[in-house]
Amino acid sequence: MPPFNLSQASFETVRLQPHALFSQLCWLAIPAALLLASCGGPQRQAPPPPPVDIVKIVAGDVPNIIELPGRIEAVRTAEVRARVDGIVEQRLYQEGSDVPAGAPLFLIDPRDKQAQLAQAQATLARAGAAQANARSIVARYEPLVSRKAVSAQEYDAALSDARQADANVADARAALARARLEVGYTTVRAPIAGRVGRAQVTEGALVSGASATLMTQINQLSPIYATFTQASARLLDLQQQVQSGALRVPDLARIEVRLILENGREYGTVGHIDFADQTVDPSTGSQLVRARFANPDRQLLPGQFVRGRIVAGTLRGGISVPARAVQIAGEEAAVLLVARDNSVVRRTVELGSQMGGQWVISSGLRPGDRVIIDGWMKVQPGQKVTPRVKTAAASGTAR
Known part of the structure; x- marks a missing residue:
């Protein structure tokens, strides 16, 4: 290749086209700048490990x-149920309140049970009169038996009548106690202390003792x-x-x-x-x-x-x-x-x-x-x- 000779013609060409020369110089300057930056420029260091708290x-x-x-x-729960037949007349408690044991909750119409109580009292009185008469007969026959004024058969019959009279009195007393219980059952009471729930029956409702109608519930x-x-x-x-x-x-x-x-x-x-x-x-x-x-x-x-x-x-x-x-x-x-x-x-x-x-x-x-x-x-x-x-x-x- 012949040596480069900057002739007058080429010089004239450069002189006549300055923008071309400037472009070539710029391309030569870019690699030089990159080389200087890689050798002598500042470098970024890696950050230190972040701190953490440990145990x-x-x-x-x-x-x-x-x-x-x-x-x-609940520790204790009691279902309050009817024990006698009848019509509910009144609710005697505030729903959702705390009640003591024995507090009245409902009133069932007591008139029928009161009439049965009076009848039981009359039956007991009649049985008592018959018992007194039978005992008096035995008392009269007792001294006559030893004197043969009354036969032994008649005396034994008097003793039997007296024993039957005693049994009738006992039966009448049991019926009277039962009648009194049923009168007491017309006032439905709380079996335990606790908070009583809402009423399951209202006034005028017919409740049954035989089917044990649920009336309310109490929870301790x-x-x-x-x-x-x-x-x-x-x-x-x-x-x-x-x-x-x-x-x-x-x-x-x-x-x-x-x-x-x-x-x-x-x-x-x-x-x-x-x-x-x-x-x-x-x-x-x-x-x-x-x-x-x-x-x-x-x-x-x-x-x-x-x-x-x-x-x-x-x-x-x-x-x-x-x-x-x-x-x-x-x-x-x-x-x-x-x-x-x-x-x-x-x-x-x-x-x-x-x-x-x-x-x-x-x-x-x-x-x-x-x-x-x-x-x-x-x-x-x-x-x-x-x-x-x-x-x-x-x-x-x-x-």
Whole structure:
């Protein structure tokens, strides 16, 4: 190739086309600028690992809390039914009020029973007169028998008449007592103290003693029962834990129960287990457990659905973590851990009960694990972090 010779003609060409020369110089300047930027320009550094608060898991005693669905039941329930036939004349109570035992509730027309009472009194009087006459005959015959003035047969007949008169008097007295009871039954009274429900009959209704017409119902509301059903298999597991020493259970009467009402609020009064059924329902495979609660404000009502948290002893070597450290998505729960190299690891856990801001972990964690309790929303699994120990240890006992 001949050497480049900037001739006069070419110089003239450059001189006559300055825009072409400028374009070629710009293309030569761009690579040079990039080279300078890559060699001598400032470089951006990677950000430091984000800080997170952790707790180190230590096993300890945790409460063994069993949460069960239940229903409120009255300690005593009495159905008030008619014991005599008649027409209801008056309701004597305020529906929904508390009444003492023996309080009058209804008045049934008593006139028919009062007439029967008068008739029974007359029958007793007639039987009494016949009894007096028979006894007087026996008294007259008694001295005459020894003198042969009255035959022995006549004396025996007088004695028989006297005995029949005594029986008639006893029968009349029983009929009179029955008549008085029926007059008393015309005033229907509360058999127990408690809260009386709405009336099932109104004034003017015909009630029957033979068919025991239901008139109202009384429930004793304080104290009150909460009944729960527990699977028999779960109870067997608890028995095995007790036998192995992993679970310490107090006496039945000392087991505490807390109620969660339908609106999610906790009932303030703590109850105690007072009965555990020793038979298994063959249709459901469950056993009945009952707790007793004070109910001074009548906040708990029969038929109400509740959830009971039964503190069934203390589980040895249990693990719990603060509730804010647990991520719950659907039916799966997980926590984020900090590994030895300070990287984030996600681990699925099985939750037990929750109490005092702590989740009891049934499985998934071991003593020594470092669980992120604050800051886990800003990190991802595999990411490096700077752990900060929030507390010295996460106690095994939920507080």
